[in-house]
Amino acid sequence: MDLIRHWAQLGVDAGWLSESFSYSFMVNAVVAALLLGPLLGGLGTLVIAKRLAFFSEAVGHAALTGIALGVLLGEPPENPIIGLFSFCMIFALLLHFVRNRTNVPYDTLVGVFLAFALAVGAALLMYVARKINIHMLENVLFGSILTITDHDLLILAVTCGVILLVLIPTFNRILLTCISPDIAKVRGYATNFYDYLFVMMITLVTIASVKIVGAVLVGALLLIPGATARLLTKNMGSFVLMSALLATISCLVGTILPMELKLPIPSGAAIIIVSTSFFLTATCY
Numbered sequence: 001m002d003l004i005r006h007w008a009q010l011g012v013d014a015g016w017l018s019e020s021f022s023y024s025f026m027v028n029a030v031v032a033a034l035l036l037g038p039l040l041g042g043l044g045t046l047v048i049a050k051r052l053a054f055f056s057e058a059v060g061h062a063a064l065t066g067i068a069l070g071v072l073l074g075e076p077p078e079n080p081i082i083g084l085f086s087f088c089m090i091f092a093l094l095l096h097f098v099r100n101r102t103n104v105p106y107d108t109l110v111g112v113f114l115a116f117a118l119a120v121g122a123a124l125l126m127y128v129a130r131k132i133n134i135h136m137l138e139n140v141l142f143g144s145i146l147t148i149t150d151h152d153l154l155i156l157a158v159t160c161g162v163i164l165l166v167l168i169p170t171f172n173r174i175l176l177t178c179i180s181p182d183i184a185k186v187r188g189y190a191t192n193f194y195d196y197l198f199v200m201m202i203t204l205v206t207i208a209s210v211k212i213v214g215a216v217l218v219g220a221l222l223l224i225p226g227a228t229a230r231l232l233t234k235n236m237g238s239f240v241l242m243s244a245l246l247a248t249i250s251c252l253v254g255t256i257l258p259m260e261l262k263l264p265i266p267s268g269a270a271i272i273i274v275s276t277s278f279f280l281t282a283t284c285y
Helices: 002-014 024-050 053-072 081-099 106-128 134-142 150-179 181-186 191-213 218-232 236-261 267-283
Strands: none
Touching: 024 053, 024 150, 024 191, 024 218, 024 236, 053 081, 053 106, 053 191, 053 218, 081 106, 081 191, 150 181, 150 191, 181 191, 191 218, 191 267, 218 236, 218 267, 236 267
16 A cells, blocks of 8 residues: 555646545545446346345344444444444345245345344444443444545455455356346256345345444445446447446545545545436436
8 A cells, every 4th residue: 555655646746536535545545436337337237136135224223233233242433344234244144044944025034134133233332332432333333434544445355356366267158047036946046045145245234334434324335336338238248338437537536526626525425426417417328
């Protein structure tokens, strides 16, 4: 990161970049946007194909409970990664497990799990709020990409790397199980395995996104760029690339613009506003 910051400072000195890039937190924020944008956009296409938009939203909200549990277990309030990861992963896998063993409509089932997670999270946060700065909860809810530290970037980079290593060789199989499970079974694919693998990837990227986009809005960034790309192209390859590009641009513009214009807008909200503006524009295309 020191090398990237050095390059950014050279760009500021040469007049290629604005003065805001001389601050370390701004460089960290841009790197985080470049790491997370393509991944969220790419995975978002599968979320749309599998109709799991509500699921990703539920996992994002479950992050609140995971953070509260982490703090209660003695983790640092600014980065309770073990509690966050453990609860969200258990939440997602249990939800998918129950889904495969009940006839309850999936949206109803997600609603039940979401209500439970929010209820537990609200109860725990009332207790935890006495131990931490309440403004930290605002960052969790709505995101604060400008508070990203080098440690956060390391976790984000490792998470993105792991997901890409798994996603690239399995993307076509996961896509086929999303679009046509029966054909996937005929071809001999273990559809349950790929379903659980996809659920784990969505959970991981949601956890990694919470501090940047916010628990309330992370599901939106998985959904909106993909929905926009679907309006603009019918080709699958272009669909994935365009979704990744739109998500990356949204992250960058939503990060840089409020800083440059000195707007008091949370980064997560700004990112979603930019992404939604692309969607509304595409509807008129």
